[in-house]
Amino acid sequence: xxxxxxxxxxxxxxxxxxxxxxxxxxxxxxxxxxxxxxxxxxxxxxxxxxxxxxxxxxxxxxxxxxxxxxxxxxxxxxxxxxxxxxxxxxxxxxxxxxxxxxxxxxxxxxxxxxxxxxxxxxxxxxxxxxxxxxxxxxxxxxxxxxxxxxxxxxxxxxxxxxxxxxxxxxxxxxxxxxxxxxxxxxxxxxxxxxxxxxxxxxxxxxxxxxxxxxxxxxxxxxxxxxxxxxxxxxxxxxxxxxxxxxxxxxxxxxxxxxxxxxxxxxxxxxxxxxxxxxxxxxxxxxxxxxxxxxxxxxxxxxxxxxxxxxxxxxxxxxxxxxxxxxxxxxxxxxxxxxxxxxxxxxxxxxxxxxxxxxxxxxxxxxxxxxxxxxxxxxxxxxxxxxxxxxxxxxxxxxxxxxxxxxxxxxxxxxxxxxxxxxxxxxxxxxxxxxxxxxxxxxxxxxxxxxxxxxxxxxxxxxxxxxxxxxxxxxxxxxxxxxxxxxxxxxxxxxxxxxxxxxxxxxxxxxxx
Numbered sequence: 001x002x003x004x005x006x007x008x009x010x011x012x013x014x015x016x017x018x019x020x021x022x023x024x025x026x027x028x029x030x031x032x033x034x035x036x037x038x039x040x041x042x043x044x045x046x047x048x049x050x051x052x053x054x055x056x057x058x059x060x061x062x063x064x065x066x067x068x069x070x071x072x073x074x075x076x077x078x079x080x081x082x083x084x085x086x087x088x089x090x091x092x093x094x095x096x097x098x099x100x101x102x103x104x105x106x107x108x109x110x111x112x113x114x115x116x117x118x119x120x121x122x123x124x125x126x127x128x129x130x131x132x133x134x135x136x137x138x139x140x141x142x143x144x145x146x147x148x149x150x151x152x153x154x155x156x157x158x159x160x161x162x163x164x165x166x167x168x169x170x171x172x173x174x175x176x177x178x179x180x181x182x183x184x185x186x187x188x189x190x191x192x193x194x195x196x197x198x199x200x201x202x203x204x205x206x207x208x209x210x211x212x213x214x215x216x217x218x219x220x221x222x223x224x225x226x227x228x229x230x231x232x233x234x235x236x237x238x239x240x241x242x243x244x245x246x247x248x249x250x251x252x253x254x255x256x257x258x259x260x261x262x263x264x265x266x267x268x269x270x271x272x273x274x275x276x277x278x279x280x281x282x283x284x285x286x287x288x289x290x291x292x293x294x295x296x297x298x299x300x301x302x303x304x305x306x307x308x309x310x311x312x313x314x315x316x317x318x319x320x321x322x323x324x325x326x327x328x329x330x331x332x333x334x335x336x337x338x339x340x341x342x343x344x345x346x347x348x349x350x351x352x353x354x355x356x357x358x359x360x361x362x363x364x365x366x367x368x369x370x371x372x373x374x375x376x377x378x379x380x381x382x383x384x385x386x387x388x389x390x391x392x393x394x395x396x397x398x399x400x401x402x403x404x405x406x407x408x409x410x411x412x413x414x415x416x417x418x419x420x421x422x423x424x425x426x427x428x429x430x431x432x433x434x435x436x437x438x439x440x441x442x443x444x445x446x447x448x449x450x451x452x453x454x455x456x457x458x459x460x461x462x463x464x465x466x467x468x469x470x471x472x473x474x475x476x477x478x479x480x481x482x483x484x485x486x487x488x489x490x491x492x493x494x495x496x497x498x499x500x501x502x503x504x505x506x507x508x509x510x511x512x
Contacts, residue, residue: 031043079164124153127218130161144431172264327405
């Protein structure tokens with residue numbers, strides 16, 4: 001009987017000729033195989049010590065080594081956040097599992113088709129979105145099996161969110177060895193990248209060819225890490241879908257360490273916590289329910305020495321090839337208001353620039369005003385950020401930047417789910433994951449997913465998205481303003497929203 005059990009366990013470790021056990025620097029881990037038997041999957045792999053107790057609001061610490069084989073067949077807990085509930089265009093496929101959710105969340109997941117530790121496949125490390133308040137690496141749309149089958153070792157990660165990932169406070173600054181606080185989420189991502197450098201070769205990945213990718217908050221994080229000296233050399237390409245932080249706006253204010261520390265003081269007072277010890281004694285649920293805590297990266301002088309704009313302007317960024325882009329219906333605005341009300345709002349905010357604004361975002365009718373509100377919200381929140389990223393990289397960087405516009409209106413089952421090319425709608429195309437999202441897909445959607453994921457894979461392999469049987473995607477040049485538009489037809493053309501983005505560029509230049 002004992003011999004039979006040993007024989008069965010041996011089969012599980014060597015199924016299809018690929019061991020599902022791997023030795024990491026902290027100990028052996030056991031994963032599982034895909035249904036087809038061609039991809040090894042390791043879920044819930046710890047890359048840092050649990051940031052709980054006295055490690056709450058500290059830089060991530062090393063994982064304690066373990067003996068034996070650690071079970072890594074299921075996802076680890078998602079970061080602390082509210083219960084995932086579908087809303088707007090984000091159905092359950094875009095959300096984390098309902099459980100487990102915990103402060104003990106620093107885990108990553110790996111999909112690999114490599115048959116040996118010498119395969120040296122390119123690696124994509126994917127940073128989830130969610131406004132820095134929600135999300136995690138276990139969302140169904142981030143499944144890495146399709147990318148692994150294309151020869152990429154695909155990694156998804158968790159990082160601390162909300163007040164757990166960003167709280168700054170004078171006492172936290174004083175106790176740190178680097179005299180700063182906040183930005184723990186960015187330090188988590190850096191810790192995950194360091195784990196990849198030390199361990200991914202054992203899974204067939206090439207630590208010298210790592211692409212850092214993310215969408216929305218994940219893309220903002222990618223942008224911050226292209227500007228962080230702490231991340232230098234940890235990744236070699238970057239993909240940012242709908243996110244960047246070049247322009248300081250009402251949507252993306254720039255906070256200094258002192259600003260953030262003051263927010264932290266106010267937050268602590270709201271919880272009647274008179275010391276850091278009392279704050280750390282609060283339960284995770286108490287902190288989650290409280291309001292006013294910081295929930296975005298800051299210029300702390302350590303992880304982020306200066307504003308991203310200043311770092312790029314001086315040519316001090318981590319100079320890697322970049323893909324940036326945004327979606328046609330990336331919207332942050334609420335329900336549209338009537339044209340008359342909208343025009344009054346425009347005059348109140350923009351003053352003598354109102355006519356210039358209305359020239360590119362007209363509001364002669366209610367229908368026109370509604371469309372302009374969506375377009376304006378998209379361009380101010382995402383378009384101008386990625387546009388400036390492309391321009392600054394082209395100006396001071398030596399490596400190329402490629403710009404896309406995703407305009408495919410995602411098929412909808414009902415009028416209630418018709419949101420167009422909505423924010424995060426491109427993800428299942430970029431990673432060839434249409435099968436993870438329940439929509440009435442058409443043949444053209446599969447063609448788009450095949451092409452878009454091929455661009456992403458080619459870029460991860462070589463730093464250039466172009467390849468066989470793909471429409472040519474030229475590198476961005478400010479003189480040509482060229483982008484690739486991804487729709488039912490994929491084509492390279494001049495930037496469609498150039499007049500609108502020119503308005504925001506001039507507006508924020510004048511605001512400075």
